[in-house]
Amino acid sequence: MDTPIYDVIVIGSGPGGYVAAIRGAQLGLKCAVVERKHIGGICLNWGCIPTKALLRSAEVYHLASRAKEFGLTVEGLGYDPSALVQRSRSVSAQLNAGVGFLLKKNKVDVIWGEAEISCAPTPGEPGKILVRESTAAHPQEPQSSAPKGVLSPGTYHARHIVVATGARARVLPGLEPDRERVWSYIEAMSPPAFPKSLIVVGSGAIGIEFASLYRTLGADVTVIELLPQILPAEDAEIALFARKQFEKAGIKILTGARRSSISKEADGVRAMVTIGDGMEELAAERLISAVGVVGNTEGLGLERLGVALENGTIATRGAGRTNVHGIYAIGDVAGPPMLAHKAEHEGVACVEEIAGHAAHALDKQRIPACTYSHPQIASVGLTEAEARTNGTEVLVGRFPYIGNGKAIAAGETNGIVKTIFDAGTGRLIGAHMCGAEVTELIQGFVIAMECGATQSDLARTVFPHPTLSETMLESSLAATGRALHI
Structure with a gap:
């Protein structure tokens, strides 16, 4: 063979793909990623990160427009559209370069082009991937040029192939983007x-x-x-x-x-x-x-190889295993929830199992969701309706931001925290929040659920004062009628 046999080739360098390759390299596996457009994937280049940069600019603008409430004077408030966009693009470029550095640091090869799996791995033979020149398959996404130091298109071999090709915007008839209207x-x-x-x-x-x-x-x-x-x-x-x-x-x-x-x-x-x-x-x-996304399953040779699809994404079991030996799938292309942090954890679990480590199942009920609007929304676990539909007797606690000293001092009193506990076991089974900084606060409830925390555990936990996190304590107390500040 003209090229080395890799232990793992990951198709796609988004959050799931590059993390999987880096973790594989840490475990001593020889890894490569194939990328056709953007190191870091859509999330880093045209999704999660640049949108948050734009939303941060909007947040600063909103706060500046409220300057009088805080005893401040701001004159001539305005914004420069091109500067807002340029800042978001600069943030993405910085992180794009950072991911490239991490791949190089961990000795992960980058192959630039579009991948098709020619042959699946078998217990005795590596699989084969044909990498062709990149094309603008989806013209609404600007095409990046190949970074320096990447490998050229060609035929590559791997004992394990991980598909991490992500998703793209769903297009409905009559709503086809035209870049203008x-x-x-x-x-x-x-x-x-x-x-x-x-x-x-x-x-x-x-x-x-x-x-x-x-x-x-x-x-x-x-x-x-x-x-x-x-x-x-x-x-x-x-x-x-x-x-x-x-x-x-x-x-x-x-x-x-x-x-x-x-x-x-x-x-x-x-x-x-x-x-x-x-x-x-x-x-x-x-x-x-903005009508959702669909998995990028086309052009990979999956149907020819017999890889099972389910609702437009790749069907998986365990740590990303498909029904075909040696082929795995992680991230958006492996189905909902289509979130970057879910993709990263799936990537780690997948390569750890490939390396012979005990597989750790990812409980999708414990994956948080965040919306970075004003106000922000964040949640984890079951909704109240889901819990009741399941026949679970619940204790529900609620606490408004207006009862929190830090929220009042910050001028952010429009918010609410809602907690849902299993009445029988006391365990936290859902948390739902709307208000300032809830996308940063939700991790506390995620950790609590991961550790099996109960209403009593949260009620006994000392939260710092004055912080918005105290709303989490008060909501937990409210589930048993013990809220102190309302």
């Missing part, structure tokens, strides 16, 4: 100018984050959601609380709404929306389609 997340993150009016189709985390961003920067924003609840995956009470905050901020929200037609015009977009028995016409300069 109808945007995907790519255009929404790098607009030449910020629109004065905007329609967002979809109210999941992506849609709500863009709605919050553009509304904070002054746009008239309307969100269209087919289901009766925004943030459909969240606890209904928290979603309703968040909706009231968004509407108070000026976002128009239409739920139970079905788009009947979308027409592009010289000055923008016009949408006809059916709500119940009525119909409403909406007009805006731009429309963002």
Whole structure:
């Protein structure tokens, strides 16, 4: 063979892929990643990271607009759209370079191109991967040039192949992005100018984050959601609380709404929306389609090899194993929840099992979800409705930010923490939050669930004062009627 036999080749260098390769290298495996577009994947380059950079700019702008409340004077407040975008791109570029450095540091080879699995590994023979020149398969995503020091397209061999190709934006008929009037997340993150009016189709985390961003920067924003609840995956009470905050901020929200037609015009977009028995016409300069994502399973040779697919993603069991020997899948392409932190943990579990370590199962009920809007939303575990549907008798605690000293001092009193405990065992089975910094606070509840903490455990825990984290203690106390500050 012209090329070395790798222990592991990972297809895709997103959060799951590059972490899997690095962990494999730490365990003494010879590893490589194949990447066709961006080191660090969509999350780092056109997803999680740049959106958070933009949302941080919007947060600072929002705080500056409230300067008088804090006894401060700010004159001539404004923003430079190109500078906002440039900052977010710089943040991504810095992290992109950082991932490249980590791969090099850990002696992980990078192969630049598009991979197809020609032959699956067998117990006696390595599998074969054909890597071709990269092409712009999805033109809405800008193509990166190959970094220095990467390996060229060709045929490569590996004893284990991990598919970590991620996902892309779902495209619905009539909502195809055109880069001008109808945007995907790519255009929404790098607009030449910020629109004065905007329609967002979809109210999941992506849609709500863009709605919050553009509304904070002054746009008239309307969100269209087919289901009766925004943030459909969240606890209904928290979603309703968040909706009231968004509407108070000026976002128009239409739920139970079905788009009947979308027409592009010289000055923008016009949408006809059916709500119940009525119909409403909406007009805006731009429309963002945020209707979810689909796994990148095409072109990999999976169907020819007999790799089982399930609901458009790769079916897995255990630590990423597929039904075909030697082929594994992790991250978004392996199914929901499609979150970067889930992908990273799946990548670690997968290569640790390949290296002969005991597999550790990933409990998806303990994977937190975060939405970085204003206010933020964060959750882990069962919603109240899910718990009751399961027949679980529950204790529910709630505590509002208005009862927290740090929240009052910070001027962030619009928030709530909700905790759900199994009444029989006392164990924490769900936590749901909306308010300032809840995306940072949720990890406390995640750790508690991972350790099997009970309501009594949390009630006995000393939380520092004054902090927003005290709302977590008070919510836990409230589950048994013992809240102290309300």
